[in-house]
Amino acid sequence: MLKYTIERFLAMILTLFIIATATFFLLQAVPGDPLVAKTERLSAEQRDRMYAKYGLDKPVMERYLITMKGFLVGDFGESITFPGQTVWTIAHEKLPISARLGIQQMLLGITAGLALGIVAAMKKGSWPDYLVITLSILLISVPNLVFGLMLQYLFAGGVWKIFPTIGWPEGSELWTGGWEYTILPTLTGCFGYIASYARLLKTSMLDVINQDYIMTAESKGLSQRKIIFRHVLRNSFIPVLTNLPMSVVMCVTGSFFVERIFSVPGIGMYYTTAVQGRDLAVVLGWTVLIAAMMIIVIYITDILYTLVDPRIRLRGGKR
Amino acid sequence: MKLKKFIALLLALVLALSVAACNPGSTTTSNEPSGTASTEPGGNEERTSISKIENFEPGTHGLDWRDYTLADEQVLDILLTFPSTTNLDPNDSTASNQWELFQMVGEGLFRVYGNPDGTQTMEPAGCESYEVSDDNLTYTFHLRDNKWSDGKDVTSADYAYSIRRLLDPEEAFGYAEYFWVLKNADAYYHGEGGFTVDDLGIETPDDKTLVLTLEQPTPYFIEEMGMVPIYPIRQDVLEAAPDEETWQTDYTYHVFNGPFVITDRVMDNSITLNPNPYYWDAENVKLTQVNLLTVSEQATQALMFENGELDVLDGSAEFVDRWQDAANNGDFIMAVFGRPQTGMIYFNEYDHEPGVPGEENIPADRPRGGASGLMLSEKCRLAISLSIDRQAFLDTVYNRYTVAGGFIPKGMECNGINFRETYPDDYITKLQAQYDTPEKLRALFEEGMAEAGVSGTVSDVTLILMNTSSSSLAASQVEFVQQNIQDVLGVTVQLKNVDSSVGRTESQKGAWDMMMYSWIGDYNDPGTFTFLYTSNSGYYTTFGGFNDEEYDHWHEVAMNSTDPQERADAFHKAEEILVTKAGVAPIYYGDQIVFTQTNVRNVNWPQVNPVEISRAFIVADDAQ
Numbered sequence: 012m013l014k015y016t017i018e019r020f021l022a023m024i025l026t027l028f029i030i031a032t033a034t035f036f037l038l039q040a041v042p043g044d045p046l047v048a049k050t051e052r053l054s055a056e057q058r059d060r061m062y063a064k065y066g067l068d069k070p071v072m073e074r075y076l077i078t079m080k081g082f083l084v085g086d087f088g089e090s091i092t093f094p095g096q097t098v099w100t101i102a103h104e105k106l107p108i109s110a111r112l113g114i115q116q117m118l119l120g121i122t123a124g125l126a127l128g129i130v131a132a133m134k135k136g137s138w139p140d141y142l143v144i145t146l147s148i149l150l151i152s153v154p155n156l157v158f159g160l161m162l163q164y165l166f167a168g169g170v171w172k173i174f175p176t177i178g179w180p181e182g183s184e185l186w187t188g189g190w191e192y193t194i195l196p197t198l199t200g201c202f203g204y205i206a207s208y209a210r211l212l213k214t215s216m217l218d219v220i221n222q223d224y225i226m227t228a229e230s231k232g233l234s235q236r237k238i239i240f241r242h243v244l245r246n247s248f249i250p251v252l253t254n255l256p257m258s259v260v261m262c263v264t265g266s267f268f269v270e271r272i273f274s275v276p277g278i279g280m281y282y283t284t285a286v287q288g289r290d291l292a293v294v295l296g297w298t299v300l301i302a303a304m305m306i307i308v309i310y311i312t313d314i315l316y317t318l319v320d321p322r323i324r325l326r327g328g329k330r
Numbered sequence: 331m332k333l334k335k336f337i338a339l340l341l342a343l344v345l346a347l348s349v350a351a352c353n354p355g356s357t358t359t360s361n362e363p364s365g366t367a368s369t370e371p372g373g374n375e376e377r378t379s380i381s382k383i384e385n386f387e388p389g390t391h392g393l394d395w396r397d398y399t400l401a402d403e404q405v406l407d408i409l410l411t412f413p414s415t416t417n418l419d420p421n422d423s424t425a426s427n428q429w430e431l432f433q434m435v436g437e438g439l440f441r442v443y444g445n446p447d448g449t450q451t452m453e454p455a456g457c458e459s460y461e462v463s464d465d466n467l468t469y470t471f472h473l474r475d476n477k478w479s480d481g482k483d484v485t486s487a488d489y490a491y492s493i494r495r496l497l498d499p500e501e502a503f504g505y506a507e508y509f510w511v512l513k514n515a516d517a518y519y520h521g522e523g524g525f526t527v528d529d530l531g532i533e534t535p536d537d538k539t540l541v542l543t544l545e546q547p548t549p550y551f552i553e554e555m556g557m558v559p560i561y562p563i564r565q566d567v568l569e570a571a572p573d574e575e576t577w578q579t580d581y582t583y584h585v586f587n588g589p590f591v592i593t594d595r596v597m598d599n600s601i602t603l604n605p606n607p608y609y610w611d612a613e614n615v616k617l618t619q620v621n622l623l624t625v626s627e628q629a630t631q632a633l634m635f636e637n638g639e640l641d642v643l644d645g646s647a648e649f650v651d652r653w654q655d656a657a658n659n660g661d662f663i664m665a666v667f668g669r670p671q672t673g674m675i676y677f678n679e680y681d682h683e684p685g686v687p688g689e690e691n692i693p694a695d696r697p698r699g700g701a702s703g704l705m706l707s708e709k710c711r712l713a714i715s716l717s718i719d720r721q722a723f724l725d726t727v728y729n730r731y732t733v734a735g736g737f738i739p740k741g742m743e744c745n746g747i748n749f750r751e752t753y754p755d756d757y758i759t760k761l762q763a764q765y766d767t768p769e770k771l772r773a774l775f776e777e778g779m780a781e782a783g784v785s786g787t788v789s790d791v792t793l794i795l796m797n798t799s800s801s802s803l804a805a806s807q808v809e810f811v812q813q814n815i816q817d818v819l820g821v822t823v824q825l826k827n828v829d830s831s832v833g834r835t836e837s838q839k840g841a842w843d844m845m846m847y848s849w850i851g852d853y854n855d856p857g858t859f860t861f862l863y864t865s866n867s868g869y870y871t872t873f874g875g876f877n878d879e880e881y882d883h884w885h886e887v888a889m890n891s892t893d894p895q896e897r898a899d900a901f902h903k904a905e906e907i908l909v910t911k912a913g914v915a916p917i918y919y920g921d922q923i924v925f926t927q928t929n930v931r932n933v934n935w936p937q938v939n940p941v942e943i944s945r946a947f948i949v950a951d952d953a954q
Contacts, residue, residue, distance in 0.1 A: 041831075042829055042831040042832040043829065043830070043831020043832060044831070047830070047831055047834070050504075055687055055688035055691060055868055055871070055872075056507075056687065056868060057502070057504060057506070057507055057868070060499070060502040061502050061504070063502070064501075064502040093417075096579070104597055105597070105598075160627075160629050160630075163629075163630065163633060164633060167633065167637075168633055168634070168636070168637035168639070169633055169636075172637070176630065176633060176634050176637065176639055177599075177623070177625055177630060177634070178599065178600075179596075179599060181596050181599075271626050271627045272627045272629075272630055273630070274598075274599055274623070274624055274625045274626070274627075274630065275599075276596055276597055276598040276599035276624075280598070280626065281598065289831065
C-alpha cells in the first residue's frame, strides 16, 4: 500500500511538470503576446523598451528556465495585463468568490438533480420520467448566458424587481451574507448540475434495478420503498461519487458567463480575459494550479478507492 | 401525442433562445470603433434625428447648480470598463478607464470639458494662470491653492516629480514620448549627451510656480497639459508605501487632489468615490457619491440603464435601435457627439527608404509597392480611393458615423481655429466629380499600371486586402470594400485574414496592398493626425508609409510655427497632399453615442478625454 501511494505521488509530480512544460510551450507557440494591445499605439522605439521591461525580449529557453525556477518556490510571475497582480493575489481575492458561487450552485444543483433522478427511475416510462428527461435535455442544451439573462430580465428589473441586478457580497458577508445577490447567479449555474446528476442517477439506478439481488429482494416480499432506499440507491451512488470530486474542483474555478452577466468579481472572467490577452504568467500559473488541484483530488480518490473496493488494486499479493 | 407537442414546443423554445445567445455583446479594443452593423431599412434617416443636440443640457458643462432644484440624493452611477483599474499610477495611465478614474480623483494643471458641438474646452484647474515667454520656449504655471486629501498643500514639486518620473527611461512609460519636447528630455531619455534628470527643463522657483522649458517652440504643447500622465504625484506618499508596486495597485496608499477620493474598491466590480473635502472647488462638487460599476455584459448594462441603476452609458450603438422611441418620448436622453476619429484604408507604400524609424524591423525582401507592386503608383491608389462609395459603406456597415472627405476629423482645433469648419473636406468629392464613371477610374488605374511598368489591363490585377481583426464588424468592413473596388475598378480583390496577434509581423512582411484602420487623436490639434505620415514618425512603417517631401515640409511648418493661422494653413496643405495623392483613403469620421437619465446635469464628453463628471449634479424629478 505504501509503495503504491509513493508511486502514485511521484507520477503526480511528473504529470504536473509535464503539464507546466506543455502549457508553457503551447503558449509560446500561440501567436501574439501580452504586450500587443498595450503597445499598439506606441512607436517602435517605445515598444522595444516595453518588451525589455517585461523581459519578453529574452530567448524562449531562458524564459522557460526562469518560469520553472519560479514554480519551484511558488512564484508564478506577475500579470502584464493587470499590473501588480500575481497568480496568488488573484487567487486570494477571487477564489473565495467563485468558490461560494460554485458551492451554492453545486449543492442546490446536485440535490435537485438526485431527487429528480430518483423520481425518473421510480416512475420509469410515465410522464414524470419524460418530464425529467426533457428538462435535462433542455437545461443542458440552453447556454448559461441565456438562462442568466432571462432570470435577470424576469426578476431583476425587466418584469419584477425582486433581486439586485448585479453585485456580490463582500467583506464580512463574503461567505454567509448578501443572499439576495447570490440567488440568481446560483440558479443560473445550478441547471447544469441538475441535468447531469438527474440523468446519471437515473441510468445508474435502472442498472441496479436489473441486478439479481434486487429480484431476490422483491421475491422476499420487501416493499418497493425499502428496496429503493435500502438496496438500489446505496448501490447506485458509486458513479455519482466518482463524478463528485471533479465537480468540486470545477466549481471553484468560476464560470465566465454567470460572472459576466451578474458582474460577479470571480475568477472565471479574469482567466478568460487573461487568455484573450495572452497574459502568459497568469494563464500558465492558473492552469498549473487547477491542474494541481485536479491531480491531488484524483490522487486522493484513487487511494480511497483501493481502500473501499479491493477490485481496483493494481497488483495482486498482500499489501 | 400531447407529450410530443410539448417536446416540440420546448425544442422550438430552445432554438429561439440559442439564436438569441449567438449575439452576445461584441467585445472591442480601445482602437476599434464599437458598434454593430444594422441593416434595418430606414434606420439611417431616423438616426439623423437624434444627432440634433441643441437642447442637450446634460451634455454641456458649466451649468450652475444654484439655478436648479437639486434632488435629495446626489449619487451618480456610471460604468467603468472591465478589467477595472488596478493600476493607480498616473504616469502609467494608458487605458481610457484609468483616465476616467483619474479625472475624478486627480487634478492636473487643466481640466478638459466637452462641448455639444464636438469641441472641447480646457480650463485652468491645478493652475490658476500661466504665461508663455516671447520666444515660446518657457511656460510658467501659477498653481492654485489646492490640497491633497490628507490636508497637505499641492506644490509645484509634486508636478515636477511626476513629469521627471514619467521621463525616467528605466520606467518605460508609454506616454513618455509626448514630453520629449521638454528641454534635454529627448536626449536624456535616450541616454545621449550625458544629461541627468536635473538637466530637464523643469523648474520650481517656489511652491506655487512651475516652469517648463522646451527644446523648441511647440504650439500644441499646452494641449498636452490636460493629460493624466502628468497629474501631480506626492513623492513622500509613494516612498512611504512598502514598494512601488503596492503603491501602484493599492488605493489605500494614495492621497488624492481631485474632486473625489476612492473610499472603496471591489476588484472588477465597483469603485466607490466620495467628495474630497480639501478640494479647492468643493462647493461646486455636488455629488455625494459616485459608483463606478464594472458591468461587462451589454444586455445587463441595458437593463440597468432602463431600471435607472445606471445614470450614464456611453460608447455603444447596440442600444440605439432599441431606445429610439424611449428617447423620443423623453424617458431619457440620447445624443451623438463628435469624436476625433478617422477610419481609413492605407496602402503598402513603404519603399525601403534608409533611415526611417522602424526600418530595422522590415525584412529586406519586402515587396516594393505591395503584393501587386502597384501601391507606389499615385494614380492606382487614387483610383481605389475614389472608387469607394463612402455613404454606401456607412449605410451597410455601421448605420452611423459620417463620410470623411479629409483626413482630419471634425472638432479638431488648431490653437482655437476649428479646422474642419475653416477648411471644407471636399477633396474626394471634387475628384469624384472629375472621375465620375467606372471607365474613367479604370483608365486612371491603368495609367498607373503603365507608369509602374505592369502590363495588362485591370482585369489582370489582384489586390490583397489584409484584415487583422477577428470581429464581425471588421469582416463586414473589408467585405464591403472588396466588393466595392471589384465592382468599380474591375480588378480582383483578395481578402487575407490574419490573427491580430501576428498582424504586426505580417504587416512588416508586406505581402498585402491595402489595410483598414481607424485612428483616434491623442490631443486637440490636427498634428495628432498629420504626424502619422511624416517620414520621421514612429508610425511610418506601421501605417503603410507615405513618403512625400512636400507633405513633410508642411507638417514641419505647422509644428514649428506659433501663428495659429499659419499653422492651420500648413495643416490644410499637408492634408490636401495626403488625400489627393491618396497617401491614404479616408473613409469615415467616428462619433460617440451617449445616453443619460433626464435628471443628470453637467456630464460631458471631451473630445480626446473620457467622460467628465466632476461638476455633475442631479436635479429633482419635479423640477426638470
